[in-house]
Amino acid sequence: VSREVDELEQDAAAGNGLLDRRTLLKGAGALVALSAGGARAGERPAWSSRPGKPMSGYGAPSAFEAGVTRGGISAQPGAAGSGASRTPLEQLEGTITPSGLHFERHHSGVPAIDPDQHRLVVHGLVDRPLRFDLEALHRYPMVSRSYFLECSGNSGALIAPEPRQASCGELHGLVSASEWTGVPLRLLLEEAGLEKPARWVVAEGADAARMSRSVPLEKALDDALVALYQNGERLRPENGYPMRLFLPGWEGNMSVKWLHRLQVTNAPAMSRDETSKYSDLEADGSARLFTFPMAVKSVITSPSGGQRLGARGVYQISGLAWSGTGSIREVEVSADGGRSWAPASIDGPALPQHLTRFRTAWRWQGQPAVLLSRAVDSSGNRQPTRSAVLAGRGAGSFYHYNGIQAWGVDESGAVRNVYA
Numbered sequence: 296v297s298r299e300v301d302e303l304e305q306d307a308a309a310g311n312g313l314l315d316r317r318t319l320l321k322g323a324g325a326l327v328a329l330s331a332g333g334a335r336a337g338e339r340p341a342w343s344s345r346p347g348k349p350m351s352g353y354g355a356p357s358a359f360e361a362g363v364t365r366g367g368i369s370a371q372p373g374a375a376g377s378g379a380s381r382t383p384l385e386q387l388e389g390t391i392t393p394s395g396l397h398f399e400r401h402h403s404g405v406p407a408i409d410p411d412q413h414r415l416v417v418h419g420l421v422d423r424p425l426r427f428d429l430e431a432l433h434r435y436p437m438v439s440r441s442y443f444l445e446c447s448g449n450s451g452a453l454i455a456p457e458p459r460q461a462s463c464g465e466l467h468g469l470v471s472a473s474e475w476t477g478v479p480l481r482l483l484l485e486e487a488g489l490e491k492p493a494r495w496v497v498a499e500g501a502d503a504a505r506m507s508r509s510v511p512l513e514k515a516l517d518d519a520l521v522a523l524y525q526n527g528e529r530l531r532p533e534n535g536y537p538m539r540l541f542l543p544g545w546e547g548n549m550s551v552k553w554l555h556r557l558q559v560t561n562a563p564a565m566s567r568d569e570t571s572k573y574s575d576l577e578a579d580g581s582a583r584l585f586t587f588p589m590a591v592k593s594v595i596t597s598p599s600g601g602q603r604l605g606a607r608g609v610y611q612i613s614g615l616a617w618s619g620t621g622s623i624r625e626v627e628v629s630a631d632g633g634r635s636w637a638p639a640s641i642d643g644p645a646l647p648q649h650l651t652r653f654r655t656a657w658r659w660q661g662q663p664a665v666l667l668s669r670a671v672d673s674s675g676n677r678q679p680t681r682s683a684v685l686a687g688r689g690a691g692s693f694y695h696y697n698g699i700q701a702w703g704v705d706e707s708g709a710v711r712n713v714y715a
């Protein structure tokens with residue numbers, strides 16, 4: 296053990312063992328001392344004794360990582376291909392989701408689109424309707440930006456009266472982040488030429504569900520992308536190959552995958568996907584017209600639901616924060632169910648509409664604890680408590696849930712989803 300207990304006592308930042316965020320930098324986590332004879336010379340594991348596998352055309356994770364997969368896979372009975380899979384947030388670190396672990400939400404399965412036959416049409420209130428193939432799109436200047444994508448139904452399980460026991464990814468894994476590369480939608484709309492009454496752009500997908508959503512023109516001309524690449528390679532089929540609309544910070548449903556049509560209109564289309572679904576209820580039961588941005592949110596990914604702490608000692612609390620209305624300005628963590636709080640350290644630049652990693656140190660001596668995190672974004676929006684979210688919503692309304700997540704730790708070190 297590298298640190299004296301008194302020294303850690305001075306690092307206390309809040310109740311129940313929460314330490315100053317800088318404690319991690321001082322090496323308090325380095326608890327494994329090399330026992331005498333632990334590294335005997337002459338003993339060579341098999342992998343150090345003979346040459347390994349040759350080169351491969353496309354790499355895959357280590358066979359030892361086979362357990363790291365999308366989880367919480369759900370299918371909607373009676374609707375072929377409709378369902379979701381979730382990112383295993385608790386098994387990942389950093390802020391970029393490997394493409395193969397990006398969450399999926401399909402209304403009608405993954406279409407097998409031949410990129411040579413696929414076209415994107417821009418029509419409606421434009422001076423000249425245009426049709427683009429992939430080659431034509433590649434002539435426009437592209438941009439690369441890292442953004443999260445979150446389904447508005449993410450974390451909806453937290454409205455249940457009793458806390459559901461599931462992993463962090465199963466509860467909150469309808470959020471992922473990638474570097475997206477594509478053509479700013481503005482360039483394509485300017486090329487087509489907008490007519491005076493143009494106010495909205497209706498985007499439609501080429502899947503059997505023909506998912507369609509109406510996008511206000513201001514967003515379409517601001518930061519919207521027709522994304523062609525994800526983390527440096529072409530989009531994965533699950534995420535919209537060969538092209539998708541991407542609307543930074545807005546509910547995932549609007550980032551129409553397998554994009555094949557953009558119709559410029561003077562009013563929203565009032566499609567099924569923006570009326571019968573994807574609308575939120577106010578406390579008095581009336582329906583909000585649209586809820587575009589995803590609200591500020593955070594979750595501790597480690598330790599989290601279903602995990603078990605091992606030896607007593609200093610633990611690194613690690614989590615993710617994000618906001619559709621800015622960048623993450625601050626994350627605070629509590630180990631005593633919210634009686635006291637201390638700031639976590641933000642790892643790296645907090646980019647707007649992207650996942651931000653936060654960390655802090657916590658000393659667990661076998662005591663029960665309730666771990667919480669709460670985020671504030673650059674627009675001054677604060678993550679609310681679960682009860683505040685529920686109080687502001689009509690019964691059964693579950694989209695856009697962003698309440699504070701509580702993880703309970705018991706004397707055995709078992710971590711559970713709890714309501715604080």
Ligand SMILES: Nc1nc2c(c(=O)[nH]1)N[C@H]1C(S)=C(S)[C@@H](COP(=O)(O)O)O[C@H]1N2
Nearest residue numbers: 398399400401402446500506534547548552
């Ligand atoms: N064409 C089409 N676009 C779509 C969908 C769909 O089913 N069809 N699902 C939407 C929903 S509800 C979400 S949350 C995101 C999910 O994107 P992902 O599967 O790449 O994570 O895509 C959106 N775009």
Ligand SMILES: [Mo]
Nearest residue numbers: 446447547548
């Ligand atoms: Mo979604």
